[in-house]
Amino acid sequence: MGVLLAAAQNADAPVLVAENLAFGMIAAMMIFAAIRVVSAANIVHAAVYLVLVLAGVAAQFILLGAEFVAITQVLVYIGAIVVLFLFGIMLTKAPMEGEERAGRDNWALGAFTSLLLFGLLGYVLLDGFGRDKLPEALAPTSTGAVSDAIFGGYLIPFEVVSLLLLAALIGAIVIARRD
Amino acid sequence: MLLNEFLLLAAALFCIGVYGVIARKNGVLVLMSIEIILNSVNINLVAFSAMTGAISGQVFALFIIAVAAAEVGVGLAIVLAIFRNYKTVDLDEVDLMKG
Numbered sequence: 001m002g003v004l005l006a007a008a009q010n011a012d013a014p015v016l017v018a019e020n021l022a023f024g025m026i027a028a029m030m031i032f033a034a035i036r037v038v039s040a041a042n043i044v045h046a047a048v049y050l051v052l053v054l055a056g057v058a059a060q061f062i063l064l065g066a067e068f069v070a071i072t073q074v075l076v077y078i079g080a081i082v083v084l085f086l087f088g089i090m091l092t093k094a095p096m097e098g099e100e101r102a103g104r105d106n107w108a109l110g111a112f113t114s115l116l117l118f119g120l121l122g123y124v125l126l127d128g129f130g131r132d133k134l135p136e137a138l139a140p141t142s143t144g145a146v147s148d149a150i151f152g153g154y155l156i157p158f159e160v161v162s163l164l165l166l167a168a169l170i171g172a173i174v175i176a177r178r179d
Numbered sequence: 180m181l182l183n184e185f186l187l188l189a190a191a192l193f194c195i196g197v198y199g200v201i202a203r204k205n206g207v208l209v210l211m212s213i214e215i216i217l218n219s220v221n222i223n224l225v226a227f228s229a230m231t232g233a234i235s236g237q238v239f240a241l242f243i244i245a246v247a248a249a250e251v252g253v254g255l256a257i258v259l260a261i262f263r264n265y266k267t268v269d270l271d272e273v274d275l276m277k278g
Binding site: 016019023027030031034035037038042043046047050053054057060061062063064065066068069072073076077078081084085087088089091092093106107109110111114115117118121122125126128129131132133134135138141145146149150154157158161164165166167168171172173176177179 | 180181182183184185186187188190191192193194196197198199200201202203204205206207208210211212214215218221222225226228229230232234235237238240241242244245246247248249250251252253254255256257258259260261262268
């Protein structure tokens with residue numbers, strides 16, 4: 001067993017190729033889907049493409065060895081938030097077919113801002129982190145370690161988040177109530 | 180794998196989300212773009228967590244997921260209230276406080 005582990009760690013070149021390939025394919029899918037989300041005329045299609053983006057994020061978490069975060073991502077985002085979005089779309093009777101005016105006057109401003117931001121961020125990241133490598137053979141983080149951190153040092157923020165969720169629940173009911 | 184692969188992917192997603200927030204007028208779509216932005220930040224946090232071996236990044240990512248759930252709930256309630264009052268979710272029509 002130990003020999004096998006050592007061999008797996010030594011022969012990391014093919015493993016890394018596979019990881020890089022997986023990363024590249026998932027990343028390309030995510031960027032395509034994200035662009036479709038912000039450019040789709042039909043808002044229901046945008047919600048479905050959003051599912052692709054969120055699933056891609058979960059896959060990247062698994063590549064990084066953060067399995068608990070990945071599962072939480074699937075449960076909370078794909079399971080709950082996307083359903084909430086679909087309900088919001090239905091309840092607001094949002095335009096189903098390109099009813100949004102074609103001449104969006106913010107189009108140029110948005111493209112300019114985001115391209116400028118991407119250029120800046122890309123320059124800073126490449127300059128600052130260069131070719132920093134992630135540790136070889138990323139071991140999955142155990143759920144026990146995550147829960148130790150949450151219920152150890154982060155106990156008070158955790159309780160505050162639960163209060164925040166309660167407040168958001170009550171606030172959403174009060175705002176959306178018909179009276 | 181390089182750390183920068185993940186950071187650049189997150190930067191690209193962040194910029195796409197910023198474009199959506201600025202350019203789109205549908206309130207629900209703006210909320211979706213904000214979700215893309217929050218997810219890109221989560222990728223950064225988890226990537227740094229894997230880089231340094233510290234677990235705090237993953238805990239912060241979990242907190243961000245919880246806060247995003249609360250944000251979507253309140254945000255969609257506000258969009259519903261706007262729709263009830265204005266009969267539209269076009270954010271350019273909502274200019275009561277424009278002055």
